Amino acid sequence: MTTPPALSEGATHMLIELWGAKNLDDPAHAEIAMRKAIRAARATLLHLHVHQFCPGHGVSAIALLAESHLTLHTWPERSYAAADVFVCGDSDPANAVPVLVDAFQPERSDVRRFRRGVSNKPTE
Amino acid sequence: MTTPPALSEGATHMLIELWGAKNLDDPAHAEIAMRKAIRAARATLLHLHVHQFCPGHGVSAIALLAESHLTLHTWPERSYAAADVFVCGDSDPANAVPVLVDAFQPERSDVRRFRRGVSNKPTE
Numbered sequence A, B: 001m002t003t004p005p006a007l008s009e010g011a012t013h014m015l016i017e018l019w020g021a022k023n024l025d026d027p028a029h030a031e032i033a034m035r036k037a038i039r040a041a042r043a044t045l046l047h048l049h050v051h052q053f054c055p056g057h058g059v060s061a062i063a064l065l066a067e068s069h070l071t072l073h074t075w076p077e078r079s080y081a082a083a084d085v086f087v088c089g090d091s092d093p094a095n096a097v098p099v100l101v102d103a104f105q106p107e108r109s110d111v112r113r114f115r116r117g118v119s120n121k122p123t124e
Helices: A027-040 A095-103 B029-042 B093-104
Strands: A010-021 A045-052 A059-065 A068-077 A080-088 A109-114 B011-019 B045-052 B061-063 B068-075 B080-088 B109-114
Touching: A010 A095, A010 B109, A027 A045, A027 A059, A027 A068, A027 A095, A027 B029, A045 B045, A059 B061, A059 B068, A068 A095, A068 B061, A068 B068, A068 B080, A080 A095, A080 B068, A080 B080, A095 A109, A109 B011, B011 B029, B011 B093, B029 B045, B029 B061, B029 B068, B029 B093, B068 B093, B080 B093, B093 B109
Parallel strands: none
Antiparallel strands: A010 A080, A010 A109, A045 A059, A059 A068, A068 A080, B011 B080, B011 B109, B045 B061, B061 B068, B068 B080
């Protein structure tokens, strides 16, 4: 059994939107991107599941981390993907963002960042 | 293979904080609560994984839905749990909240609700 990082300094949750993105209908590509993003964030992967919807309808991937989770959902028909990075402890969630941008080549990306476990206020 | 709901009207993401909560170190309880919350939200479960950390260190659970995901992370030492409901289509994500409150009996719960796939503005 594993021990998760303590929540003493709260957790960070990043909501990441990728607009005008590419490579959104390939589960193998999504899995590689997820694994790279997890490594970049210095997080510990415990379980990863990737689901391919009907061709053209995108993929969803969820990764359970010792530090919380990383998720990805794509809508190829909208050239849009939504990713979440939620980590506590000493991870570097911001490092996951350029990995996802590199993998999905969006025309525009938007990131919202929140603290959790300490207050309800956005940090930026 | 499945077809996910269209993103035509965007998706709803709810960040749910449970403070002063109970029953946070029991993976079976967490799984039951997750399944009930998914049913209440009228979402379709595709994959569920529950992880028990060392005794006293809580559980993490991630559910991949046809409509996106439901996640739960608990920190018994802080009497705190963080849940996320992210759904597109005709689901009722708000209906998951009372189910989670009933399961974990928090002294206080806070919910933030965001639209995704259409804009970056909080809806409330």
